[in-house]
Amino acid sequence: xxxYIVKRILLAIVTIWAVATxxxxxxxxxxxxxxxxxxxxxxxxxxxxxxxxxxxxxLMQRYTTYxxxxxxxxxxxxxxxxxxxxxxxxxxxxxxxxxxxxVSVLVALIVGVPLGxxxxxxxxxxxxxFISVVATCGIAVPSFVICTVLMYFFGVKLRWFPTMGLTTWxxxxxxxxxxxxxxxxxxxxxxxxxxxDVLGQDYMRxxxxxxxxxxxxxxxxxxxxAILPVITYVGPMLAYTVTGSFVVEKIFxxxxxxxxxxxxxxxxxxxxxxxxTIFLATLIIVxxxxxxxxxxxxxxxxxxx
Amino acid sequence: MxxxxxxxxxxxxxxxxxxxxxxxxxxxxxxxxxxEVLGIVGESGSGKSVTAYSLMGLTAHPGKLLGGTLxxxxxxxxxxxxxxxxxxxxxxxxxxxQDPMTSLxxxxxxxxxxxxxxxxxxxxxxxxxxxxxxxxxELVGINEPEKRLKQYPHELSGGMRQRIxxxxxxxxxxxxxxxxxxxxxxxxxxxxxxxxxxxxxxxKLGMAIIMITHDLGVVASMCDKIAVMYAGRIVEYxxxxxxxxxxxxxxxxxxxxxxxxxxxTEHEKLVPIEGTPVDMxxxxxxxxxxxxxDAAMKICLNQMPPQTDLEGCHYxxxxxxxxxxxxxxxxxA
Numbered sequence: 001x002x003x004y005i006v007k008r009i010l011l012a013i014v015t016i017w018a019v020a021t022x023x024x025x026x027x028x029x030x031x032x033x034x035x036x037x038x039x040x041x042x043x044x045x046x047x048x049x050x051x052x053x054x055x056x057x058x059l060m061q062r063y064t065t066y067x068x069x070x071x072x073x074x075x076x077x078x079x080x081x082x083x084x085x086x087x088x089x090x091x092x093x094x095x096x097x098x099x100x101x102x103v104s105v106l107v108a109l110i111v112g113v114p115l116g117x118x119x120x121x122x123x124x125x126x127x128x129x130f131i132s133v134v135a136t137c138g139i140a141v142p143s144f145v146i147c148t149v150l151m152y153f154f155g156v157k158l159r160w161f162p163t164m165g166l167t168t169w170x171x172x173x174x175x176x177x178x179x180x181x182x183x184x185x186x187x188x189x190x191x192x193x194x195x196x197d198v199l200g201q202d203y204m205r206x207x208x209x210x211x212x213x214x215x216x217x218x219x220x221x222x223x224x225x226a227i228l229p230v231i232t233y234v235g236p237m238l239a240y241t242v243t244g245s246f247v248v249e250k251i252f253x254x255x256x257x258x259x260x261x262x263x264x265x266x267x268x269x270x271x272x273x274x275x276x277t278i279f280l281a282t283l284i285i286v287x288x289x290x291x292x293x294x295x296x297x298x299x300x301x302x303x304x305x
Numbered sequence: 306m307x308x309x310x311x312x313x314x315x316x317x318x319x320x321x322x323x324x325x326x327x328x329x330x331x332x333x334x335x336x337x338x339x340x341e342v343l344g345i346v347g348e349s350g351s352g353k354s355v356t357a358y359s360l361m362g363l364t365a366h367p368g369k370l371l372g373g374t375l376x377x378x379x380x381x382x383x384x385x386x387x388x389x390x391x392x393x394x395x396x397x398x399x400x401x402x403q404d405p406m407t408s409l410x411x412x413x414x415x416x417x418x419x420x421x422x423x424x425x426x427x428x429x430x431x432x433x434x435x436x437x438x439x440x441x442x443e444l445v446g447i448n449e450p451e452k453r454l455k456q457y458p459h460e461l462s463g464g465m466r467q468r469i470x471x472x473x474x475x476x477x478x479x480x481x482x483x484x485x486x487x488x489x490x491x492x493x494x495x496x497x498x499x500x501x502x503x504x505x506x507x508x509k510l511g512m513a514i515i516m517i518t519h520d521l522g523v524v525a526s527m528c529d530k531i532a533v534m535y536a537g538r539i540v541e542y543x544x545x546x547x548x549x550x551x552x553x554x555x556x557x558x559x560x561x562x563x564x565x566x567x568x569x570t571e572h573e574k575l576v577p578i579e580g581t582p583v584d585m586x587x588x589x590x591x592x593x594x595x596x597x598x599d600a601a602m603k604i605c606l607n608q609m610p611p612q613t614d615l616e617g618c619h620y621x622x623x624x625x626x627x628x629x630x631x632x633x634x635x636x637x638a
Contacts, residue, residue: 202407208363209402210422210473211394220421224412299412300457 004304008292012285019281020070020274024063027273034079034268053079055270066274075278076271080264086275089260094279096166097244097256103172104179105238112184113230116191117218120199131188138185147178147251164253175252179245183237190229198226224298231298235291239283243276309376310480310513311337311360316373318359327585329355329368331537336618337530339480342507342514344524344545346560347534348582353517356534357483360515361398362390378480396426399474403486405466409458415442416454419473426477441472444509446502464495468502475506482507483515488523500527521564525549530618533557536583536593543619553613553621555598592624600625 033055035046050056054065069076075086119131154174155163161173198204199222207217244258257276264272295302318330330352337343345353358364360375360382375382378397382390402408409418419438423429429437435454442450445468458466467487474482484503488496504527507514516528524531524545531548533541533556541554552558559578580597589595595605602624610624 202402202404203410205363206402206408206470206473207410209361209394209400211391211396211425212421213391221410221413225410301411301459 001304005289008289012282012289015285016278016281017067020067020278021063023274023277024066025059027268027270028059030268032268034270036268053077053271066271070274070278075275078264078269078272080267080269080272086271089272090257090275090279093255093257093260094243096254097249097258098242100166100172100175100248100254100256101179101238101242101244104176105183105234105241107176107180108183108187109230109234111180112187113191113227115184116188117195117223117226119188119192120195121218123196128192131192135185135188135192138181139189141181143178143182143245144247144251146181147174147248150174150177151251166252166254171252175248175254178248178251179241183234183241186233186237187230190233191226194226194229195222198222201225228295228299231291231294235287235294236284239280239287243280243283308379309336310339310341310378311335311343311515312374312376313356313360314374314376316356316359316375317371318355318364319369319371321367321369322586325586328588329537329585330359333373333534333537333539335532335539335542337481337513337515340507340511340513341530342516342528344516344518344528344531345534346519346521346524346531348519350582350585351534352537353519353534354485355537357400357485357515357517361394361400361483362387363394363400392426395422395474395479396477397479398481398483399477399479400483400485401467401470401474401487404490405463405470406490408470409466411458413457414454415456415458415461415469419454419469419476422473422476437476438472441476442469444475444506445469445472447472463491464498467491467495467499471499471502471506475510475512478510479512481513481515483517485517486519487516488520489518503527521560533560536585536588538593538622540594540623541619541621543615544617547615547617547619551619553615553619553626554594554623555600555625556594557621592622602628 033050034053035041035049041049047056054062057065066076078084078086078089081089115131119128122128151163151174154160161170162168163174165171166175204217204221207221212221244256244261246258246262248254249256249259260272261276261280263269264276292304296304313333313335316330316333317328320327320329333352333356335343335356345356347353355364355368359368359370360377362382362385364370370383373383377393380389380393385393409415416435416438419441420431420434423434423437424431427434438454439450442453447453447465447468453461453465453469458469461469471487482503487503488499491499500523503514506512514527516524518524528545531543531545532539533548533554535556541548541552541557543551548557549561552561556578559576562576563578565575578597583589583593583596589606591604591606591608592598592601592610595601598605605624608624610622610627612620612622613626613630614620615626
């Protein structure tokens, strides 16, 4: 176990380094820069700004400087948001996105897993078909459509929920619905197919032959085996969801990290792009390790190497 | 004769598949007394397992019991609800399956899976159930039971896993143990060990066994009675000696001829049964074995042979014996 963790940490460092390097060079290949705007700035002012942030130096030198600083925990200042460091921005926006994303993933699990099980148990019946149709819709309909529809009905027509911000629980309902729709649908489908597979296994017949009730068979013997694909999916999905969705944050005016990320790219806010990318990469790596460990806990046959 | 432990009368069971009705069991009648061993032999799809599963109320979807009575230990299985059935399963009637590699749940320890059934059917507490589980492992000949209880199925060999399946099946000292090809998935030396263990446990615990197999060698050595099944029918039924020394049905004869023996002269060829099993979706009108039978007569193709009772419990369903009896009567007259 210790050996595994050490190995994963070393691998994570290499991965993060690769992600950072690729992002750094790709980002600089894209034309434009942080100080271009509709309002023409004098060349002298631009030069002064570039000098201040070190953008006038050769690319390789900027790369080594950035990596060295990053290694010491300094991710620099935002180029566009004066006086705020990248860490400040992530530290302030991430909790907003994380809360929203966390709740959404939780909802997706609470709704998706049982419905997937039900669909598997009622295979071929109306319930199964109904759930499958809903699941397909959930996967096919893009989130901006869902956001707009929700906003029109619940926000404008019925006036049940506020349409912007994220202060009370009522504010959460629509964005959570919009964010959790896709993962819920995906989990339902995963759960259904893996549950069908498990229900046909010999050990389920053994469970029945022991005289166990359908309820115990399902929750003790089937669920633990069937949940594995869902764990695989939820890990990385959680990392993506807690870092925020640009579309949902934009539509519901939520000050989250997802919107920040896109704004950083559009504004060529180099340090913020790097910061958010490394942050997301780290989160995904951590989630993958968590998934592996969960796997080991759920299924003793799996060996962590 | 007293009351039977198992008394299946005229059982009819069909699977309603999208392709049509498959008559899996036709008029199956089986009696079994306490402590007896019955072997059900037949080829794949002949209805061996379906018969046994239906007695446990484990008929798989889309199977449906259409007629007949199934009595077990005083219970009328055909009328029992699922809830009532659950109290019997794993308690009064247990089963061990063909493939021990997949019959145990991979994510729970052996101990957990044995204790589960003990706690379900008895009011033993956790510690008592554990003690009982340990006792069971010793009973089925597993060394270091304490350690095995904490292990997962994948850490054990096939033979060991089948022993654990037996331990689970015997946990509540059932009256009847159904063994559905218990040794098919094991290698030969382990097969013998498992069969020996089963017989030993039968002597110790006094339960009855229904042994489902297509290995005639197994039934010859273990069973008191044998039912030979073909296409969802029992074509011949009798004491083991009746079946082996006085087979009457052409199928039984064929089966015995196709088995290697020690008492034959060298270089004698085994005689296989030619042809393929019946298409259960479109069974023939007459005797299902007629298309493969060397001695088939006209009537065999058109009409189902009736049951001919012979000595003791021995009976068969074949036109040949009807003909012989008829001719014998004519000769006397």
